[in-house]
Structures are given as structure tokens and as C-alpha cells.
Amino acid sequence: LNKEAIKMAQQHLDMLTKPQGSLGVLEDIVKQLAGITGNPMPKLEKKVVIIMAGxxxxxxxxxxxxxxxxxxxxxxxxxxxxxxxxxxxxxxxxEIVCCDIGIAVDVEHHDLIVRKVRRSTNNMTKGPAMSRSEAIKAIEVGIEVAEEQIAKGASILATGDMGIGNTTPSSAILKVFTGCPIEKAVGRGTGLNDNGLARKAMVINRAIEINNPDPEDPIDVLSKVGGLEIAGLAGVILGGAAHKIPVVIDGFISTAAAMIAGKIEPKAINYMIASHVSEEPGHKLMLETLELYPMLHMKMRLGEGTGAALALHIIDAATHVQSEMATFESAGVATAKQ
Amino acid sequence: LNKEAIKMAQQHLDMLTKPQGSLGVLEDIVKQLAGITGNPMPKLEKKVVIIMAGxxxxxxxxxxxxxxxxxxxxxxxxxxxxxxxxxxxxxxxxEIVCCDIGIAVDVEHHDLIVRKVRRSTNNMTKGPAMSRSEAIKAIEVGIEVAEEQIAKGASILATGDMGIGNTTPSSAILKVFTGCPIEKAVGRGTGLNDNGLARKAMVINRAIEINNPDPEDPIDVLSKVGGLEIAGLAGVILGGAAHKIPVVIDGFISTAAAMIAGKIEPKAINYMIASHVSEEPGHKLMLETLELYPMLHMKMRLGEGTGAALALHIIDAATHVQSEMATFESAGVATAKQ
Structure with a gap:
């Protein structure tokens, strides 16, 4: 991150007609965007939500x-x-773009970006979800899709996911990286009952036991107990970070991808902006592990990028604060007493 | 609240292409707005932030x-x-409207609503901040200002405050109503150091001791250890509720006003939508006492209505979800398995 731009952003924030630091996370966002873009008065011209489906x-x-x-x-x-x-x-x-990185069937639509690495993953309770080379290819697809959007003018990206069953690999990724008990990692997804929840926990444990993924090797984790859209989103994050573009992280699945991206390149975490904390119980632990702070507490559990989209407005608001507020001097307002 | 409209809102929400309940607080907001307005597809045509200054x-x-x-x-x-x-x-x-309900000096501006009940409150460490009749008059001013905005078409109101020193009466109100220890009620306001914080706690304790406000009599609390803008905001909330208009509650000072309003008329709480939880340590306790849920965790401590304004976008988003999303039937999407 550009330290000089962060310092200049801070200096300007402290001249605005408000007690210093009183806008909290809005000020943190301004400084992070300044550090990412090198501009102490950052602007978000074009916002793009990238949905990976598998x-x-x-x-x-x-x-x-x-x-x-x-x-x-x-x-x-x-x-x-x-x-x-x-x-x-x-x-x-x-804007939204949607990429088929691994749907089980073929979908035809002129607006769909088709980059199918394979049709669905394998059943990870019987062996790896995909091969190592497929996992790498899926990350590369994510990087490419991010780069295409950046080339078209995106100044901020947000992650979204679609894939029935994808809280299961996300919980597996969380458990492998943190070693947390299964109860902390698993949740009801789109609406499992108690029996379903117990079955899901067993399935995740079996997948981890059979595959024995190496927590020090994120590609190993991704290929054995991950998913194609998770790999794609990890690529989107890495692609954004490589081009100094901030990436807003949605919920449980997107944050699993963020964990993979952060293990591949820890510096990528500096480019992530957390949006919300979801109802999936493991999401909070993921965010804490990444040291990301979720500004929205919406009790949501939908994915698709919905929490990230809500946060985009707030991130936008932060940039407006920095560029539009009056200073103490221009407004003739007295500053704090010594 | 209109129970039939809430039921119809719920039925529509459950037809939309998402797992039932998965949009969490957004769905809660839709149902609350439906109950308030009687419309299962609520719309926010005109949003007005009312700032009371004293x-x-x-x-x-x-x-x-x-x-x-x-x-x-x-x-x-x-x-x-x-x-x-x-x-x-x-x-x-x-939109914003600003009302001088008790600034110490006269302010002239063609857009300022001037309804000064008195010039500043008294020093509450030496006796009541204001008389009982002044407190009632200030509440009535708030009701009138809310009614004027509703007459001009406001479909949702948000509360904002301005008044140097106003976290002190807000902390006093919290302590009187909940009986919490002073450390739970008092915070640094716009930026006190440790000495200032200790002095503020002493000042609040002294004001409560000298005035001995009756926690069962909200007007007594308001007049003895409250403030004119806090009274005005309590009036705004009561005025909104009386006209079936939702009121978004900002931070610590606005929530102190919400506590007063809720003690005067507990049904008014049904018309409140909490926005954020602020850095003032007592704010969380206020919200819990009112059983309000803050969707934003922004670490803000500015007031003015800034947290409420951020929440307006999200409340608006909730209404769009209800009116714009496709249903399972219209989109040809399969529903959950039994």
C-alpha cells in the first residue's frame, strides 16, 4: 500500500468538520482506498460484482x-x-458479470461468461474435489475475468458466488486452515434441519479425513476440499490485488476464497474490504483469521454477492465524505480545545 | 402495527428466489415497514433527516x-x-431540515427552522436542566416539525442531533433509566482524554444526585438531566409514530431520545428502526434496552444523523428487494426439497 497517500488522506480527513476519527470505518475505508490506489481522494468510478458459478x-x-x-x-x-x-x-x-466456471450442465445466455474448467467437482468424500491443475486453472480463470473487468474500467470489484452445496467446501476450508472444531465451521447453509446439519458435519469430516489436505498448501486444500467457484473467486481477489483494485468480500463462500487467496499471497489481504458477517457460524471466525472487519450485521445467508453489494454503497459514501465535506477553515468552525 | 400487511409481506418474501429468511434484517425491515404503513410492498418516496440543535x-x-x-x-x-x-x-x-430548538445564541439562515424553547439548558449539576413545561414544549416542537415534514410528503424520518456537550445528558438519561454503573453509561464524546472522562462521570453522578429524577416519569428525567434537542427528537419520534411513519434512530443522543419516547409511549418503539451502534460505550445498552437491532457497526461517534443516513440506503434496498425480485415461479427456479 502507498504509505504517502494514506498519510495525505489522513491529513485531509483531520481537516474536515468532525472530531478526528469520528467517522470510524468510513475513515478506515478512505485510508485503505488511498493506500491501494495511491490517491488520497479516492473515487469509485465503476463498480462490478463478479459472480462465479460452479x-x-x-x-x-x-x-x-x-x-x-x-x-x-x-x-x-x-x-x-x-x-x-x-x-x-x-x-x-x-454492474454484474456472471461466469460459469464449473456448472454441472451447460447454460446458454449471451451475457454469460463461459470458462468452464470442468462440469462440477467430484464428490470430495470419495477423493479430491478436483485435480491440482484444475484448481490452478480455475484460479487463473478468476484472475482473467477480473483483469477483463479492470480493462473495461472497473475501479472496485465485489465477489459473489452461486453453487448449490458450496457452504460444505467453505466449511471444510475453514476447518483445515484453522483446525477449529467442526461445530464452529459448519452451518445450515440455505436451510438444513438438525439432521441435515449433523449429516453435513459428518460429510465434511469424512472429506478432510480421506483427502488429508495440507493446510500450508492452499492449492492442495482448494483442490481436495474446495470448489471451482471458490477457486475462481480467489483468482478474482488475486487479480484485483495485482492491479491495485480493491475487492469487496461477500459472505461465507467469498471469505473462504479470501482465505485461499490470503494463503497464496498474504499481501492480497490489504486489498480486501469485508462487507457483512453472515448467519453461517463459521463466517465470523474466517473474518477474524483474516483480520477483516465486517461493517454490516444483516443476519444474511444468501451469498451471490448480496452483502458486498450493500457495502458498496457505504464504501462509496466514504469516498464522498473525503471529497465533499467542508474543512474547519472553509466552514469557519472552531476546532477542539487543547 | 398492521398484522395482515405483515403476513402478506411475509408471504411475498417467501415466494422470492432466495431461501426463506435468507435476507435476514432486510426481510425484517420489509415486514416492519409493512406493519407500519399497511402496505405489504412498502415504498419510501421521500426521506427526511430532521436535525435538532440545542x-x-x-x-x-x-x-x-x-x-x-x-x-x-x-x-x-x-x-x-x-x-x-x-x-x-x-x-x-x-433531504435535511435543521431546527434551532435551543441554541445558546441566535442563528440566522433562511433555511433554519427556528423554534427556540429557550437559550441553552441550565447547568444540570446545579439544578434541573430546564423546567417541566419547557421539556413538554420542546417535545411538542419535535412533534410539530415531524408533522410539517410528513405534511410535505416525508415517508420516512431520520433523527439527527447537534449540541456541544450532549453526550453528557444522554449518558445521564441512560443511567437513570437502567440504573447501570456510571462506567457503562459514559464515554469520550467527541474526544475527551482520561481526565476529561473521569470529570464527565463525576459531573453526571452529581447531576443525578442533585436532581434525583424519577425513572418512571420520562418528562421528569428529560427536564432534570436531559436536553432541548433530545426532547425535540423524542417529539419527532412520537410525531412519526402517531402518523404511522417509520423513524430511523441515529446514535447515542438520538437513542437517548428514543428511550424518552419509548417511556412516554411504548408503542412508539414499533416505529423505530435502529441504524448503527456507535463508539459511545452506552449506546449498545440503550439499544438492548429498547430491543432494537443495529445493522451497522461503523465505529462512528459523530451524531448529526450520520448513522441513520447510511441506514436509509439499506432500508431503501429492502423495499427494492420486495418489489423487484423475481419469484420462484416467474423465474422457473426449483424450491427447497422437503
Whole structure:
């Protein structure tokens, strides 16, 4: 990060008509954006939500409340503009792009970015979800999609996911990296009952036991107990960071991708802006591990980038504070007493 | 609240292409707005932030980092459009009105609503901050200002405050109503050091001891250890609730006003939407006492309505979700398995 730009941003913030530091996270965001972009008065010209969609062989084990066919159906819903992420992105003034990185079936739509690495992952309770080279290829797809959007003018990216069953690999990633007990890592996803939750915990334990992923090797973790959209989102984050573009991290699945990206390149964490803390119980632990601070507590558990889209408005607000507020001098306001 | 409208809002939410309940607080907001307005598809046509400004005799005791002259200076800054609340309201598509309900000096500006009940309160360490009739009059001013904005088409109100020293009466109100230890109620306000914080705690204890306010009589509490802008904001909340208009509650001072309003008329709490939890340590306890849930964790401590303005965008987003999302049927998406 550009330390000189952060210092200049701080100096300007301290001239504005408010007690120093009193805008809290808004000021932190301004400084982070200044450090990322090198501009002490950062602007977000174009906001893009990148949704990565993929399927999971592990759904065979009955770990999701929804059937796998919902993945392509929801992707078509994104492309038709009817999903929650469409509504929230429009409201935030953001564009959406959606990439098929591993849906089990073929989806045809002129706006869909098709970069299928493979059709769904394998059932990770019976062996690796994918090969090491497939995991690397999926990360590269994410980097490329991010670079395409940056080339088209994106000044901030937000991550979104679609993939029935994808809280299961996300919980597995969390457990492998932190060694936390399974109860801390697993949640109800889109709406499992108590039996479903117990089954899901067993499935995750079995997948980790059978594959024995190496927590020091993020590609190993990703290929054995991860997912294609998780790999793609890790690539989006790495691609954004490499081009000095901030990346807003959505919920549980996106933060699993952020953990992978942060293990591959710890400096990438400086480019991440957390959005919300979700209802998945493991999400808070993921954010703490990455030392990211979620500004929104919305009790959401939808994914798609919905929490990140809500945060985009707030991040935008932070940049407006820096560029539009009056200074103590210009407004003729007295400063704090000694 | 209109139970039929809440039920219809819930039925529609459950038809939308997302797992039931997965949008968390956004869904709660839709249902609350439905209950308030009677419309299961609520819309926010016009958003208005009402800022009440008043001064505090207790500043003589050295409980604020800023001098009292900042109150009128900041009011002029609001009217000139240069303060944080101006930037954040513009960004949220909200209007601002500012009312002088008790600034120590006269402020002249064609856009200022002048309803001065008196020039500043008295120093509450030496007797009541104001008389009982002044407190009632200040509440009535708040009701009137809210009614004027509702008559002009406001469909949602947000509360904002300006008044150097006003965390001190707010902490006193919290302590009187909850009986909490002083350390839980008092904070650094706009930036006190450790000595200033200790002095402020002593000042609050002395004001409560000398005045002995009756926690069962909110007007008594307000007149003895409250403030004119706090009374005005309590009136804004009561006025909104009486006209079935939701009121977004800002930070520590606004929530002190919400406590007063809720003691006067507990049903008014149903019309409150909490926005953020601030850095003032007592704010969380206030919100818990009112059973309000803050969606934003911004580490802010500015007041003015800044947290409420940020929340307006999210509340707006909730209404868009309800009116714009596709249903499972319209989008051809499969629903959850049994």
C-alpha cells in the first residue's frame, strides 16, 4: 500500500468538520482506498460484482436443502435481472458479470461468461474435489475475468458466488486452515434441519479425513476440499490485488476464497474490504483469521454477492465524505480545545 | 402495527428466489415497514433527516472537547451543505431540515427552522436542566416539525442531533433509566482524554444526585438531566409514530431520545428502526434496552444523523428487494426439497 497517500488522506480527513476519527470505518475505508490506489481522494468510478458459478459433487451426500438444478436456474435468474444480487447491485449503482466456471450442465445466455474448467467437482468424500491443475486453472480463470473487468474500467470489484452445496467446501476450508472444531465451521447453509446439519458435519469430516489436505498448501486444500467457484473467486481477489483494485468480500463462500487467496499471497489481504458477517457460524471466525472487519450485521445467508453489494454503497459514501465535506477553515468552525 | 400487511409481506418474501429468511434484517425491515404503513410492498418516496440543535449549560463543567460556539457554527455548516450529514444524506437521496430548538445564541439562515424553547439548558449539576413545561414544549416542537415534514410528503424520518456537550445528558438519561454503573453509561464524546472522562462521570453522578429524577416519569428525567434537542427528537419520534411513519434512530443522543419516547409511549418503539451502534460505550445498552437491532457497526461517534443516513440506503434496498425480485415461479427456479 502507498504509505504517502494514506498519510495525505489522513491529513485531509483531520481537516474536515468532525472530531478526528469520528467517522470510524468510513475513515478506515478512505485510508485503505488511498493506500491501494495511491490517491488520497479516492473515487469509485465503476463498480462490478463478479459472480462465479460452479457445482459440487458432494451434493450426492445430501448436504443441501436445494437441488443441484438450482445452480443453472439461478444463473439464468441473474442474467434476467431477477435475483437479490440484481436488485441490490442496481441500487448500489454496480454492474454484474456472471461466469460459469464449473456448472454441472451447460447454460446458454449471451451475457454469460463461459470458462468452464470442468462440469462440477467430484464428490470430495470419495477423493479430491478436483485435480491440482484444475484448481490452478480455475484460479487463473478468476484472475482473467477480473483483469477483463479492470480493462473495461472497473475501479472496485465485489465477489459473489452461486453453487448449490458450496457452504460444505467453505466449511471444510475453514476447518483445515484453522483446525477449529467442526461445530464452529459448519452451518445450515440455505436451510438444513438438525439432521441435515449433523449429516453435513459428518460429510465434511469424512472429506478432510480421506483427502488429508495440507493446510500450508492452499492449492492442495482448494483442490481436495474446495470448489471451482471458490477457486475462481480467489483468482478474482488475486487479480484485483495485482492491479491495485480493491475487492469487496461477500459472505461465507467469498471469505473462504479470501482465505485461499490470503494463503497464496498474504499481501492480497490489504486489498480486501469485508462487507457483512453472515448467519453461517463459521463466517465470523474466517473474518477474524483474516483480520477483516465486517461493517454490516444483516443476519444474511444468501451469498451471490448480496452483502458486498450493500457495502458498496457505504464504501462509496466514504469516498464522498473525503471529497465533499467542508474543512474547519472553509466552514469557519472552531476546532477542539487543547 | 398492521398484522395482515405483515403476513402478506411475509408471504411475498417467501415466494422470492432466495431461501426463506435468507435476507435476514432486510426481510425484517420489509415486514416492519409493512406493519407500519399497511402496505405489504412498502415504498419510501421521500426521506427526511430532521436535525435538532440545542446547547447545554453543563458545558461549564468542562465535559466536552469542543467549545460551545461550535453548535451554531455546525448548524451553519449543515445549512451550507458541508457537514458529514449533508454528504451522507445526499448520497442516500434524503433531504435535511435543521431546527434551532435551543441554541445558546441566535442563528440566522433562511433555511433554519427556528423554534427556540429557550437559550441553552441550565447547568444540570446545579439544578434541573430546564423546567417541566419547557421539556413538554420542546417535545411538542419535535412533534410539530415531524408533522410539517410528513405534511410535505416525508415517508420516512431520520433523527439527527447537534449540541456541544450532549453526550453528557444522554449518558445521564441512560443511567437513570437502567440504573447501570456510571462506567457503562459514559464515554469520550467527541474526544475527551482520561481526565476529561473521569470529570464527565463525576459531573453526571452529581447531576443525578442533585436532581434525583424519577425513572418512571420520562418528562421528569428529560427536564432534570436531559436536553432541548433530545426532547425535540423524542417529539419527532412520537410525531412519526402517531402518523404511522417509520423513524430511523441515529446514535447515542438520538437513542437517548428514543428511550424518552419509548417511556412516554411504548408503542412508539414499533416505529423505530435502529441504524448503527456507535463508539459511545452506552449506546449498545440503550439499544438492548429498547430491543432494537443495529445493522451497522461503523465505529462512528459523530451524531448529526450520520448513522441513520447510511441506514436509509439499506432500508431503501429492502423495499427494492420486495418489489423487484423475481419469484420462484416467474423465474422457473426449483424450491427447497422437503
Amino acid at each position: 457445482d459440487h459433487g458432494v451434493v450426492e451426500e445430501g448436504i443441501s436443502a436445494f437441488p443441484q438444478e438450482v445452480t443453472p436456474q439461478m444463473v439464468l435468474n441473474f442474467l434476467a435481472g431477477g435475483a437479490a444480487i440484481n436488485v441490490l447491485s442496481r441500487h448500489a449503482g454496480a | 446547547d447545554h449549560g453543563v458545558v461549564e463543567e468542562g465535559i466536552s472537547a469542543f467549545p460551545q460556539e461550535v453548535t451554531p457554527q455546525m448548524v451553519l455548516n449543515f445549512l451550507a451543505g458541508g457537514a458529514a450529514i449533508n454528504v451522507l444524506s445526499r448520497h442516500a437521496g434524503a
